Amino acid sequence: MRCEICGKTLAGRPLRTKIDGSIMLTCQECSKFGKVQREPPKPKRPRTAPRTVRPLEPVNEVLEDYNIVVREAREKRGWSREDLAAKIYEKVSVINRVEAGKMAPDLKLARKLERILKVRLLERLEDERLEDLGPKNIRGATIGDIARIKKN
Ligand SMILES: [Zn+2]
CATH class of the missing domain: 1.10.260.40 (lambda repressor-like DNA-binding domains)
Structure with a gap:
């Protein structure tokens, strides 16, 4: 992470500094040029980010x-x-x-x-889950997940 003003490598968390109406990630020194914002930057990740997806293990369930x-x-x-x-x-x-x-x-x-x-006798649940990954449900899975299911 580098300061967006001076380009210095930042050791810790950058400061969100409002300069001329836009938020810059700056070092301590450059934060003097504007107004430091208190709120830490919110991650832009949606709620269905890959991190929250449960692992899709191949599951066999008896009918x-x-x-x-x-x-x-x-x-x-x-x-x-x-x-x-x-x-x-x-x-x-x-x-x-x-x-x-x-x-x-x-x-x-x-x-x-x-x-x-x-x-x-066994339901291959992963097959059904793969079918579920239509356009409507694709958000919850990553390309990696889909590739993983196909391999099984
Ligand atoms: Zn700086």
């Missing part, structure tokens, strides 16, 4: 009706719960709990179920 998806896909194949459990190397009790809606499968289990049942 709300995972139990129905699993049961229907399994029944369509004519598999018993035991069959399904054996195919994905899980206990039948796990399948029971999943189909009863008492236990949402974790990521690993959900992926196994997806693969074996050819269903979709």
